[in-house]
Amino acid sequence: MAGIELIDIHKTYLVDNREIPVLNGINLSLPAGRITVILGQSGCGKTTLLRLTGGLETADSGEIRWESAHKTAFVFQEPRLMPWLTVWENVVFGLSKKETDPGKIEAVIRTVGLSGFEKAYPAQLSGGMQQRAAIARALAYEPTFIMMDEPFAALDYFTREQMQKELLRVQQERSASILFVTHSIDEALILGSQIAVIEKGMVKALYEVKAPQEERNLLEDEMITLKRDIINNLHFI
Ligand SMILES: Nc1ncnc2c1ncn2[C@@H]1O[C@H](COP(=O)(O)OP(=O)(O)OP(=O)(O)O)[C@@H](O)[C@H]1O
Ligand SMILES: [Mg+2]
Numbered sequence: 001m002a003g004i005e006l007i008d009i010h011k012t013y014l015v016d017n018r019e020i021p022v023l024n025g026i027n028l029s030l031p032a033g034r035i036t037v038i039l040g041q042s043g044c045g046k047t048t049l050l051r052l053t054g055g056l057e058t059a060d061s062g063e064i065r066w067e068s069a070h071k072t073a074f075v076f077q078e079p080r081l082m083p084w085l086t087v088w089e090n091v092v093f094g095l096s097k098k099e100t101d102p103g104k105i106e107a108v109i110r111t112v113g114l115s116g117f118e119k120a121y122p123a124q125l126s127g128g129m130q131q132r133a134a135i136a137r138a139l140a141y142e143p144t145f146i147m148m149d150e151p152f153a154a155l156d157y158f159t160r161e162q163m164q165k166e167l168l169r170v171q172q173e174r175s176a177s178i179l180f181v182t183h184s185i186d187e188a189l190i191l192g193s194q195i196a197v198i199e200k201g202m203v204k205a206l207y208e209v210k211a212p213q214e215e216r217n218l219l220e221d222e223m224i225t226l227k228r229d230i231i232n233n234l235h236f237i
Helices: 046-053 087-092 102-111 127-140 157-174 185-191 221-234
Strands: 004-015 018-030 035-039 061-066 072-075 145-149 177-181 194-199 202-208
Touching: 004 046, 018 046, 018 202, 035 046, 035 185, 046 145, 046 177, 072 127, 087 102, 087 127, 102 127, 127 145, 127 157, 157 185, 185 221, 194 221, 202 221
Parallel strands: 035 177, 035 194, 072 145, 145 177
Antiparallel strands: 004 018, 004 061, 194 202
């Protein structure tokens, strides 16, 4: 299990000699074995925060403290599959021979609903199927921490619901920690143990959702109140 402390994270980009401050002092605890969801307006720095947390980029200042050894996998905002490799080859690409257990790979591909497409190339898949292949690639790595950037955005309502359930199952089975970005408040309420709203490069609001995910009902008063509160916090200007 791996938890992470983000302490006073700052990040400014330079575009065309102009400074674009993106993160202005993010403080956030990502508990081990839990799902932390990030919500916030387009361009507010969610992907940047994910990339920094996962070590793909470095912060200008602040500290990212990992509580224990970790194995991180990413699901990016776009699938990023290798077009010359089949689904199966994409999924096992980062694995050593020893890690490639065909039975496990088959199970992971089944989890994302791509059984029968193992030999298909990315160009032969729909956008949502490609994204599911990217999720399978992340899961096959058996990470302790998964960074997921709007992973279900390209999926239809029912597939998305199915994938949310599968993700919860896999997460609970392995006690994985997840940092999950979405624009869907409902998705945040279905998945999150905690939900952070980012605005102006800082955590504007942090919600804890105590009820176990499998017992949640978005139509219950408590959830509706929480949703309303989050919507108010996402209302800019
Ligand atoms: N590599 C980069 N170089 C320069 N500017 C960048 C870079 N990456 C991101 N930015 C800028 O940082 C800001 C935040 O971008 P980011 O991708 O983190 O937003 P986001 O919250 O993920 O948005 P979305 O919801 O649209 O995916 C934007 O203004 C963007 O232009
Ligand atoms: Mg983004």
